[in-house]
Amino acid sequence: xxxxxxxxxxxxxxxxxxxxxxxxxxxxxxxxxxxxxxxxxxxxxxxxxxxxxxxxxxxxxxxxxxxxxxxxxxxxxxxxxxxxxxxxxxxxxxxxxxxxxxxxxxxxxxxxxxxxxxxxxxxxxxxxxxxxxxxxxxxxxxxxxxxxxxxxxxxxxxxxxxxxxxxxxxxxxxxxxxxxxxxxxxxxxxxxxxxxxxxxxxxxxxxxxxxxxxxxxxxxxxxxxxxxxxxxxxxxxxxxxxxxxxxxxxxxxxxxxxxxxxxxxxxxxxxxxxxxxxxxxxxxxxxxxxxxxxxxxxxxxxxxxxxxxxxxxxxxxxxxxxxxxxxxxxxxxxxxxxxxxxxxxxxxxxxxxxxxxxxxxxxxxxxxxxxxxxxxxxxxxxxxxxxxxxxxxxxxxxxxxxxxxxxxxxxxxxxxxxxxxxxxxxxxxxxxxxxxxxxxxxxxxxxxxxxxxxxxxxxxxxxxxxxxxxxxxxxxxxxxxxxxxxxxxxxxxxxxxxxxxxxxxxxxxxxxxxxxxxxxxxxxxxxxxxxxxxxxxxxxxxxxxxxxxxxxxxxxxxxxx
Numbered sequence: 001x002x003x004x005x006x007x008x009x010x011x012x013x014x015x016x017x018x019x020x021x022x023x024x025x026x027x028x029x030x031x032x033x034x035x036x037x038x039x040x041x042x043x044x045x046x047x048x049x050x051x052x053x054x055x056x057x058x059x060x061x062x063x064x065x066x067x068x069x070x071x072x073x074x075x076x077x078x079x080x081x082x083x084x085x086x087x088x089x090x091x092x093x094x095x096x097x098x099x100x101x102x103x104x105x106x107x108x109x110x111x112x113x114x115x116x117x118x119x120x121x122x123x124x125x126x127x128x129x130x131x132x133x134x135x136x137x138x139x140x141x142x143x144x145x146x147x148x149x150x151x152x153x154x155x156x157x158x159x160x161x162x163x164x165x166x167x168x169x170x171x172x173x174x175x176x177x178x179x180x181x182x183x184x185x186x187x188x189x190x191x192x193x194x195x196x197x198x199x200x201x202x203x204x205x206x207x208x209x210x211x212x213x214x215x216x217x218x219x220x221x222x223x224x225x226x227x228x229x230x231x232x233x234x235x236x237x238x239x240x241x242x243x244x245x246x247x248x249x250x251x252x253x254x255x256x257x258x259x260x261x262x263x264x265x266x267x268x269x270x271x272x273x274x275x276x277x278x279x280x281x282x283x284x285x286x287x288x289x290x291x292x293x294x295x296x297x298x299x300x301x302x303x304x305x306x307x308x309x310x311x312x313x314x315x316x317x318x319x320x321x322x323x324x325x326x327x328x329x330x331x332x333x334x335x336x337x338x339x340x341x342x343x344x345x346x347x348x349x350x351x352x353x354x355x356x357x358x359x360x361x362x363x364x365x366x367x368x369x370x371x372x373x374x375x376x377x378x379x380x381x382x383x384x385x386x387x388x389x390x391x392x393x394x395x396x397x398x399x400x401x402x403x404x405x406x407x408x409x410x411x412x413x414x415x416x417x418x419x420x421x422x423x424x425x426x427x428x429x430x431x432x433x434x435x436x437x438x439x440x441x442x443x444x445x446x447x448x449x450x451x452x453x454x455x456x457x458x459x460x461x462x463x464x465x466x467x468x469x470x471x472x473x474x475x476x477x478x479x480x481x482x483x484x485x486x487x488x489x490x491x492x493x494x495x496x497x498x499x500x501x502x503x504x505x506x507x508x509x510x511x512x513x514x515x516x517x518x519x520x521x522x523x524x525x526x527x528x529x530x531x532x533x534x535x536x537x538x539x540x541x542x543x544x545x546x547x548x549x550x551x552x553x554x555x556x557x558x559x560x561x
Contacts, residue, residue, distance in 0.1 A: 019172045026077075026176050029069050036062055056094070063098035070102065075142035075166060076173035078102055079210065082295075083203055108140035113164050114147065121244040129242065133159075143211055143315070148252060156252035157239060166211060174204055210315040213248035219314035220250070226289040233281055234310045255302030255310045261421055269307050272426070275419035279431040281309055282415055290320040296411050298418055340367035503554050510547040514540050 040058060043050040070081040084091065085099035114135075119125050126133050130149040137145040144162040151157055181200040184190050209215050217238040224235035234253055242249035256263045258278065264271055278301065285292035293300070294316040302310040340363050347366075412428060419426035517540035524533035 022172050023176055025073060026173070026180070029073065030180055033062075033066065036065075059092055059094040060098075063092075063094040066095065067098045067102060070099075071106075074106070074169065074173075075163065076170055076177075076207070078142045079207055080177075080203055083206060106140060106142050108137050108145050109164060111135040114145075114161050117161055117164060118159070118247055121247045122242060151239075151242075157242070157249050158236075158252050159242070160213065160248040160250070162211060162213065162246040170207060170211070174207070177203075206316070212245050213243060214245050216315045217243055217248060219317045222291055223293070223311065223314055223317070226285070226291060227281075230281075230284075232277055232308045234304060234308050236310075236312070253302075253304065253310050255304045257298055258301040258303055258309075258418055259298035259421060264303060264422070267305065269303060271422040274303060274307065274309075275422040275426045276431055277309055278415055279419060279428050282411060283432060286320060292318050292320070292411070294318040294411065297414055301418075338367075338370045340364075340370055343370065500554065503550055507547055507550050507554075510543050510550065514543050514547065517543070
């Protein structure tokens with residue numbers, strides 16, 4: 001185990017870990033987090049009184065603690081944390097930002113274990129498979145580690161070996177997480193409006209896909225084909241003869257990490273060109289192929305001596321379906337026209353917003369964002385600022401940003417940060433503008449009078465609304481039948497009569513109480529208990545005042561109506 005890692009923090013790295021120990025470790029984290037969240041809302045827990053600044057500082061500290069604890073809990077929770085960093089609709093922005101920083105740099109496992117796994121998976125010993133094999137890994141992550149080797153044919157390769165016992169660890173952790181998920185789903189506060197079971201199932205699916213190296217190999221081949229016409233993008237070739245579900249062999253493509261700015265400059269590479277190429281490569285993935293790298297952090301992108309981009313690690317990829325493009329375009333048009341209703345409707349169709357009975361607050365939030373951002377030219381916008389505001393709006397609102405959408409926004413923010421590091425004058429939105437304009441042109445048609453285009457667009461919109469009216473009426477009737485929609489009818493006359501009847505009943509009760517206390521006082525006076533008679537007499541007098549006020553109010557209502 002590497003120096004600096006404690007045995008306590010990395011118990012999961014042992015081959016024979018205890019499922020009971022894991023249960024205690026995981027539930028200890030959950031219960032501690034629940035206590036911290038409970039304490040957050042208690043004003044007495046803040047020295048000198050609660051303020052917004054103190055609450056923000058506490059949220060930041062909690063987010064850092066969560067990130068560090070997830071690192072300690074190991075591979076399952078590192079990946080779950082990275083996936084939760086896409087759920088800005090559930091967690092505050094401080095949590096989202098910290099979880100996005102999760103980098104799974106963990107202790108390497110021994111070369112003896114690497115030998116055993118390769119021999120078991122490929123059916124031969126390392127000397128039979130490779131001309132040379134470096135025992136010290138190039139990098140170690142939560143799911144596996146990478147070693148450099150040379151094939152007997154003389155080709156340099158890297159071998160990605162899955163961490164031993166990973167499937168067993170996943171099975172134990174996911175079983176424990178299933179119980180935690182059920183608890184949160186049934187919680188009266190945290191379970192309301194949240195599909196924790198659905199989130200858990202999505203996490204399971206992504207985790208099992210990511211530890212299947214055959215799936216990662218297929219992703220790499222697809223990604224390479226999508227860039228076959230671009231000589232400034234390089235993707236490692238997969239050696240399928242030396243690849244299984246736990247061992248992945250790729251072409252060795254060394255390069256300078258894209259975030260090592262001084263090294264790039266020392267190699268004589270054009271930093272401004274690299275920044276633009278990084279943005280263009282990602283826009284090509286999204287808008288042309290619809291198959292994109294979902295985790296383009298600086299460790300997964302390098303630059304070769306010729307200035308070409310090299311992409312690594314294809315375990316987490318995203319896809320944009322063809323029907324989603326039209327919905328995205330409707331959202332883009334709505335943003336360009338500052339039409340909050342159109343943006344909300346398109347987001348509902350995309351599944352980014354869960355429709356509720358009262359969409360007014362959501363429309364107001366969207367309209368505020370449009371009014372706030374559209375004051376600036378498109379090319380002066382910041383992706384990071386836009387995504388932060390989107391996350392702020394989404395939190396505790398019926399927004400349900402799909403993971404794909406959030407992966408895209410996070411990737412844009414990451415690339416913008418790297419681009420500014422390479423070129424302080426770099427602006428991602430400026431690079432994206434020609435692509436956006438091309439899409440708008442493709443949708444509207446480049447020929448024809450602008451007035452006629454606008455007129456035809458309006459006509460299409462009106463006709464769409466007219467054709468959609470019967471369906472909307474049918475949906476409304478279905479909601480009424482299911483009880484999903486409630487109607488409230490007000491009748492002023494009926495309300496006045498009910499209010500008068502309630503007041504009369506209350507006055508009768510007052511009169512009975514006055515009579516009872518007056519009778520009690522009279523009996524006490526007759527029996528010479530004058531001082532004792534004062535108490536019921538005072539109570540009767542007080543109730544009499546209330547009765548008089550009630551009768552005056554009744555008289556005033558009668559005159560008003």
